[in-house]
Amino acid sequence: MIGPSGSGKSTMLNMLGTLDNPYSGEIIIDGINLGNEKDLSDFRRDTLGFIFQLHNLLPNLSVQENVEIPLVRxxxxxxxxxxxxxxxxxxxxxxxxxxxxxxxxxxxxxxRQRVAIARALVNNPSIILADEPTGSLDSKTGEMVLDILKNMHEEYNVTLIIVTHDNDVAKLAERTITIKDGQIIEDKYN
Structure with a gap:
C-alpha cells in the first residue's frame, strides 16, 4: 500500500492486523470475518507477524527476549x-x-529493524504486516531489509503487506494499492 502521510495506510494495516476495528464493512482474511470473532489473540498469534515502523522493542529485554515475545502465549x-x-x-x-x-x-x-523482522517471523506467520519497514533507514540498510523481506516471502511463502510512501519500495511489490484520503484510488498488479 502506498500513499502520502495521513492517507490511511497505517490505519488500514492496523485493521488488517486486528489492532483497530473498521466503522463499517467487513475484513475477511482466510475465510475468517474478523468482525465476528470475539477473541482474535489466536488468529493474531497463528497468522500474523508485525513489523512496526518504530521497531517497538522493549529496552530492558535482550534481543532474544524481544524476538521471543510472540511465542509467550x-x-x-x-x-x-x-x-x-x-x-x-x-x-x-x-x-x-x-x-x-x-x-x-x-x-x-x-x-533494530532486523530484530523487528526476526520477531515478526518467529511464529511462522502466513501474513506479515510491515509499516514503513525502511522509513527510518539509510538507503543501503533499507535495501538489505527489503532483501530480507523478499527472501522471507520466497523461502517461507509469507504474504507481505507493506505500507510505504516510497515509490521505489512500492515498485518491488507484486501488487500496489494506492490510498489517498482514506480511499483506494488505484489497485494494480506490477
Missing part, C-alpha cells in the same frame, strides 16, 4: 528446545545470531 513456551529453534531460525534469516544477548540500545537502527 504459544504452546511452545513449555517446550524450550522448540522455542529456541524457532528463535535461532529467525535470527539466521536476518543475520543477527551474534547479537542475541545484546540490549536493543546497543544496536544500530538497521539492526
Amino acid at each position: 504459544t504452546k511452545l513456551s513449555e517446550k524450550e528446545k522448540e522455542k529456541r529453534a524457532l528463535t535461532y531460525r529467525s535470527f539466521e534469516a536476518v543475520g543477527l545470531l551474534d547479537k542475541k544477548d545484546n540490549k536493543p540500545n546497543k544496536l544500530s537502527g538497521g539492526q
Whole structure:
C-alpha cells in the first residue's frame, strides 16, 4: 500500500492486523470475518507477524527476549528446545545470531529493524504486516531489509503487506494499492 502521510495506510494495516476495528464493512482474511470473532489473540498469534515502523522493542529485554515475545502465549513456551529453534531460525534469516544477548540500545537502527523482522517471523506467520519497514533507514540498510523481506516471502511463502510512501519500495511489490484520503484510488498488479 502506498500513499502520502495521513492517507490511511497505517490505519488500514492496523485493521488488517486486528489492532483497530473498521466503522463499517467487513475484513475477511482466510475465510475468517474478523468482525465476528470475539477473541482474535489466536488468529493474531497463528497468522500474523508485525513489523512496526518504530521497531517497538522493549529496552530492558535482550534481543532474544524481544524476538521471543510472540511465542509467550504459544504452546511452545513449555517446550524450550522448540522455542529456541524457532528463535535461532529467525535470527539466521536476518543475520543477527551474534547479537542475541545484546540490549536493543546497543544496536544500530538497521539492526533494530532486523530484530523487528526476526520477531515478526518467529511464529511462522502466513501474513506479515510491515509499516514503513525502511522509513527510518539509510538507503543501503533499507535495501538489505527489503532483501530480507523478499527472501522471507520466497523461502517461507509469507504474504507481505507493506505500507510505504516510497515509490521505489512500492515498485518491488507484486501488487500496489494506492490510498489517498482514506480511499483506494488505484489497485494494480506490477
